[in-house]
Amino acid sequence: MVQKGLTGFFEKFLTKESLFINKNILQSTYSPDLILHRNDQIQQIANILGPSLRLEKPSNLFIYGKTGVGKTLSVKYTATKMSEIAKKENIALKIFYINCKLRKVADTEYRLIAKLVRELGKDIPPTGLPTEEVYNIFFNIIDKEKQLFILVLDEIDQLVKKAGDELLYNLTRINTELKNSQISILGISNDLVFVDNLDPRIKSSLSEEEILFPPYNALQIRDILNQRAKEAFKKDVIEQGVIEKCSAYAAREHGDARRALELLRVAGEIAERNGYLKVKIKHIDEAEDKIERDRVLDIVTTQPKQLQAVLYAIISLYTKKNNIIFTGKAYEVYKGTCFRSGLRPLTQRRVSDIIAELDMLGIINAKVISKGRYGRTREISLAITSASESKIKKTLEEGLGLT
DNA sequence: GTCAATTCACATGAAAGAGACCACGGTCTAGTG
DNA sequence: CTAGACCGTGGTCTCTTTCATGTGAATTGACGA
Incomplete structure (x- = not known):
């Protein structure tokens, strides 16, 4: 009985019209071709990092702002553009993006350096070697030929909290020991007061330049949602007022666009699962509950x-x-x-x-x-x-x- | 009534240990020629 | 003779324990009006 019902269920599932065209567009990892309301910041980043295309070491840059205000997105966007140009013009510029928050990836000094080395194509055991040794390997690879590195450390506050700020001190000092290459550090932090708690020596060298990402306001979030929803959903499946409600929610929570997108996506999923042909306002509320519950449940079980x-x-x-x-x-x-x-x-x-x-x-x-x-x-x-x-x-x- | 000292029930810090994971180098063992 | 198994050493990393110190305001008790 049950099996038979299941077949029917799947068949219905296949024939049922999806509300989405491409759900990925609503993922926070998706990067759109056009980043709305961040032109100033992107331009600033480009200005500061620009010299690297002439192989001059750009200033270390520190970027901060609350979660979901487009920091990572803007940096990645600029970085990929620069990498493209560097590749085309044959410039020895390499940009690494590392997210320090991911546990077991880069949340200690050893792992961060090991991760870098791995990015450079040499395998390093996950543990067992002295940190000193890994540093040496790192040096040797980097300093083999003249090149410029830009190291993007996302969620750098997490790293410092777990591994201490000595690591940053080491990183900022690396340049004095490198003969051929140069490294610039681009730190991204959610914590607005993070820099103030740093050792003054690190503080001055790390944040030679700073860019602040302000939160989006409700109107800007609405624009972003509209832009993405247009591509992600089919035409006319979103009811009047849904986007507005999403943006209002998110704006209340310090302008977190990531959250707004997630809300919209989950609302869409709920609507679809329950067989609605449109995403209605009430689905937003359900989505908020679901997100909250899933988040806690996920934490709790892991x-x-x-x-x-x-x-x-x-x-x-x-x-x-x-x-x-x-x-x-x-x-x-x-x-x-x-x-x-x-x-x-x-x-x-x-x-x-x-x-x-x-x-x-x-x-x-x-x-x-x-x-x-x-x-x-x-x-x-x-x-x-x-x-x-x-x-x-x-x-x-x-x-x-x-x- | 006023004021400083006291006191409670933890918070907060620092240091160090236990145990899991791992690499490396040396030694031992068994299979090969 | 040599490849692989098997140790011991030394390293990282997470989760804990141990010991020590810190802390904010209700309460207490001495003091003076």
Whole structure:
């Protein structure tokens, strides 16, 4: 019975008209031919990096702005254009783009350099070699012939947070040791105050030039959405007001275009799955819920067990009485959770850090408060909707082997 | 009533350990000629 | 004689623990009006 139904389902699936022409266009990784509302910034980047086409070392550049305001897109765009020209004119210019945020790729000094070396075509073991050794290999490859490198470090704040700023110091100093080649660094950061917390020596050499990417406003986001939607969706499948609502949502959240695009895409998927012929406004709301839930669920399932256990403790406390939780209480419940699921309980010190991590991930809100005579603690509350809460709790129970 | 000292319940830092992963070089073993 | 298996050493990396220090305001208690 079920099988038969499934065949029918797939057949219907095939014949059903998709609302999309090309869904990829709505992915945040897609780069359009024309980048709207970023002409000034792109021009600035081009001005600063321009000299590299004459093999003069351009200034180190530091770019910052909130998430989803087109930093990466603009840089990549400029970089590919430059690479094309360099290739055509036979200029020894190489541009590397590295995203430091991707775990296991470039979030430590060793891995960053190893990644660079690999980009240059030499294989390097993922671990085992002294960092010093990897540096040497890197030097040798780079310095073999006269050439210019531009190193784009995306999400550089993440890198520094994990690996310390010594790495940047080393990188900025590399040039003094290179005989033939030269390296310029282009750092991209979401964190607006990131540079201020850097060691002054690094700060001055890293941000010889700075470009600030301001958030998009609702009108600009609307333009961007319109531009992409026109190519991604079929004609007339988007109902009046949908784009406007998307942009309003995103503008409220500090002008994050990436989010707006995701919202639109997911709304489209929901509409399509439910058999609608048009994307309606209500799908946006559903999409927002879904995105939120998926995000949390994804985090929850990929994070280590201990983190899950802490979260589980917090959630079960939270449902019991709908108020604010303190660290001590959470820790006690957590210990109980560990006992039930056979985990070895961690020290309170560590749990304190885990709570801070959960806060960073945006699953809970944890604010440090002082209760005067009654000590100092974190004030914890859940930052997820109650609709997703039960689902997350269930997932956690499964993951932890509780029933 | 005012004010500084006290005190609580953790937060926050630093350092170092455990255990997983890995490369490298040397030694041992077994198969080959 | 040599290729491959097998060690020991030394390296990175993540997650933790241990020890130490920091912290903000309610409370306390001395003080003076």
